[in-house]
Amino acid sequence: MPGRIVSLFRNLLRKNTVEQALDDELQSSVELLAEEKMQGGLSHSEARRRALIELGGVEQVRTKVRAFRTGRLLEDLPADLKFTLRRLSHSPGFTLTAVLTLAFGIGATLAIFSVVEGVLMRPLPFHQPDRLVILGNIPEGVPEDGSAPRVTAPAVGIYSQATNAFVAMGAYQQRSFELSGQGEPATINAARLNASVFQVLGVAPLLGRTFTQQEDEERQQVAVISYQMWRERFSSDASILGRKIQLDRSTYEIVGVMPRTFEFPRVPGQLNRSELWVPMSFMQYELVNMAGSWNYSLVGRLKPGVTADQARQNMEPVGSEIVQRLPAAGQSMHIHARVESLTDATVAQAGPLVRTLFLAVVAVLVIACANLAGLLLVRVIRRRRETALRMAIGASMAKILSENLFESLSLSLAGGLGGLVLASAALRVGTRFLPETLPRISDIRLDYGVVGFALLLVVLTGLICGVLPAFSAARTNMNDHLKESGRTDTPSGSQARLRSILVVCELAAALVLLTGAGLLLRSFEKLRQVDLGYSTNHTMTASFGLPRQRYSSQAAVDVFDRALLQKLRALPGIETAGSTTALPGGTGDDTTFVPEGYVPPRGAGLNLAWNGTVFGDYFQAAGIPLLRGRYFSDSDTATSPLVVIVNRTLAEEYWPNQDPIGKRLYIGVAGSPMPWQTVVGEIGDIKQSGADQATLPQFYQPAGQLKPSIGKFAPPGMLDGNFGTIVMRGALPPEQMGAELRSVVHSIDPQLPLTHVATMEQLVLEGQGSRRFDTVLISSFAAAAVLLALLGIYSVIAFSAMQRTHEFAIRLALGATRANLLRLVLSSGVKLGVAGCLIGTIGAVFATRFLRAFLFNVSPLDPVAMALAIIVILVLALLASLIPARRAAALNPQGALRSE
DSSP states (O other): OHHHHHHHHHHHHOHHHHHHHHHHHHHHHHHHHHHHHHHTTOOHHHHHHHHHHHHTOHHHHHHHHHHTSTTHHHHHHHHHHHHHHHHHHTOHHHHHHHHHHHHHHHHHHHHHHHHHIIIIISOOSSSSGGGEEEEEEEETTSOOOSOOOBBOHHHHHHHHHHOOSEEEEEEEEEEEEEEESSSSOEEEEEEEEOTHHHHHHTOOOSEEOOOOHHHHHTTOOEEEEOHHHHHHTSTTOTTOTTOEEEETTEEEEEEEEOOTTOOOSOOSSSSSOOSEEEEOOOOHHHHHOTTSOOOBEEEEEEOTTOOHHHHHHHHHHHHHHHHHTSOGGGTTOOEEEEEEEHHHHHHGGGHHHHHHHHHHHHHHHHHHHHHHHHHHHHHHHHTHHHHHHHHHTTOOHHHHHHHHHHHHHHHHHHHHHHHHHHHHHHHHHHGGGSOTTOSOGGGOSOOHHHHHHHHHHHHHHHHHHHHHHHHHHHTOOHHHHHHOOSSOOOOOHHHHHHHHHHHHHHHHHHHHHHHHHHHHHHHHHHHHTSOOSSOOTTEEEEEEEOOTTTOOSHHHHHHHHHHHHHHHHTSTTEEEEEEESOOTTSOOEEEEEEETTOOOOTTOOOOEEEEEEEEESHHHHHTOOEEEEOOOOTTOOTTSOOEEEEEHHHHHHHSTTSOOTTOEEEESSTTOOOOOEEEEEEEOOOOSSOTTSOOOOEEEEEGGGHHHHHGGGSOTTOOSSSEEEEEEEESSOHHHHHHHHHHHHHHHOTTOOOEEEEEHHHHHHHHTHHHHHHHHHHHHHHHHHHHHHHHHHHHHHHHHHHHTHHHHHHHHHTTOOHHHHHHHHHHHHHHHHHHHHHHHHHHHHHHGGGGGGGOSSOOTTOHHHHHHHHHHHHHHHHHHHHHHHHHHHTOOHHHHHHHO
8 A cells, every 4th residue: 555655646746757767668678579570580670660569559558558557547637627628618519508407407406405404304403402302282082283282381380390201391382572662563473481491402592691490480571582683673783681672562671692593493484483582481370270271382301311202101190190180070081192303393294395396306307417418428429430549549448438427527517516506596595485384494505515415416417427428438349430431320229229218218207297297286276276265355464462561451452452443444445344363374273162962973082173253344354154143243242142153064063954053062171161152153164274174163252252251261361352363355455455454553553563464365375385386396397307308309319310311311312202201200209208108107106196295186196187298298209309300301312412
């Protein structure tokens, strides 16, 4: 090894000396052989000539010796680079096409890989994130929908004290605040946290400190803000610590700023990230009611050596203890513990989408590689005589092979650099269009890991594109091609088959992507045809929340609600208005209830329904039809008999073949001492969670009757109607309706901000955003794949037709018609298209199964989508062959034969 290192440096740094030594040795060998020949009676010139012949030629020997030198590749690198650039500069059209093709393929792959790496592969920005879990309870009979397990406020303390599988744990709850005193009032997302949550996550603040356990217990009003809020709302003010802000019109002191990467709770999208954190500071009413709201989540750090399953087993007995502390009516309930990795909980739902997109973009890159490999193979064929001549004067097969691979790698490197630029631009612009269902969007960026992947991708792409053409060039038969006449003849059968195979693979991959795009398009069209159960035309919505500091009593809330409704109804052009806490497409709660007279089947779970409150003429404003009974009226107040309106699904499921009007139900589980509520109306089914979701049982209550309907379980200080979404219908343009709505609200409370001001149609489009994103992106990849495949089949047919010019001229001279030549060339393209469709159809049968989770009312083997994809591929293959076919049919046989 030391000797090889010395040789390497000598060959690289003392090249002239090494070359001189080689020349001296070769001359010495020639002279020695010549002297031997002269001793046999030959003249000096003849002896030297025969010595050179016997030696094999000085230049040939010199080339062979150089090939075995240590560091030969490094030594030849500048010359090979210069040679490659010169050859590529002589073919600017080919070079530009190849670089742009690879730049697109590599750029798209890097952009999607950045999403994969940021969402699925990069560890969460917490200390030892693999030890972090979310935990809580799932009541028996409640379906697990992938949402985080929840606990009640009293259960937080019980789990903290009674379990020993965790280093620490803490509770958190998402909420919003009205932020004022800092520019225009605004509603911001925030979170209530136990002080221990920061310890669990293991993240220190960038500035200041986090709040303490004492501050949490003493309900001190302090806040820790996010880096984004510090930068955008406070202009990165270094003196931010100690500054006072107004949250829900109460004064809070800023005590810390978290790092740029800190985000908790980890929620999908970019719009719902928390901007600040305040102490949990449980209120007394939250702690005394064991059967109260299950609206709190727990995060914990596992002890070393403890698994999530062991932690779950440790929690099960505690769950039984919690049930025993419930009121008598709730002690029949069974709850189960659930412990899930925080990382898995964050990205689980996004995994299938991200992986599918990555497979799709890899297919596009493979098509681009096959396309470039076909173009390189054509260049090899065109340079056969040049290659044969170079081999005749001493170039080795290894040299020919390395030069062709170097050319491919150079193109790949240029394409990789272009791909990095395209990927960077795509991420900078495209992240704002990512669906809000995608988590960790802020973690998506081009980092060292992505650049490293790009380097690997460049090398692999260069090798994949160049290895087959390079071997084809290295296997050039020197004698055969030097004997060829000046005319261009048909290339070898193996080379023609190789180019055809590459094109067939391109078409097959394009068919798979095209089928997937067709399935998603058909699925999206079926989604748009679903009857949502409400009207989206001429309807404006806006969310609000009344700050408790000002609206601390039910009387104050009622004054605001009545004034709002009265002023909205009085606006010119406004037909009707109301508000609700359960707007379609928004968040909602599944509520347990007991319907009168219903006997559940054996083994049935809890009765669950989507529950919301209504104020004013919400149903009329939303265009929700009344099937039986009546809507709510102004006489349905807190002191009047309790009433509800149910949807058709609830009525048919619990009172089949009966008139639901006059039936009763109450909130809770069987045996709960809750007041009965009488059904006064039945409305049509509403797609509450989205057009692609099953219709759930739903019941609605007047806003003023929510507290009475909970009975003694209503927490002290509970207010009805202090938040929700305003819905109004009118003939005004959307912009004017939004302006009028803001004006009315600010005339009642100038500081109150409105959020999510949008038409109902916009809300529906936002709800379909994820499916639209999937469809558009897969369709874009399919279009790119088809375009590349079209280019590939055109290049193959055009080159094949050009190589057969002599044959076509002879056919015409012997009597063949131009229509015969047209059919001959077109049939070549159609054969490739049919072969690609056959292989692609088989691939689509297996590949489209990955799309099952993204389809709505469409089978992955939908014959319409597959048939359309096959037709498109065959038609495009025919069109791609048409130009070469017409060129061949227009051939002048005399001119062609004369030129040959």
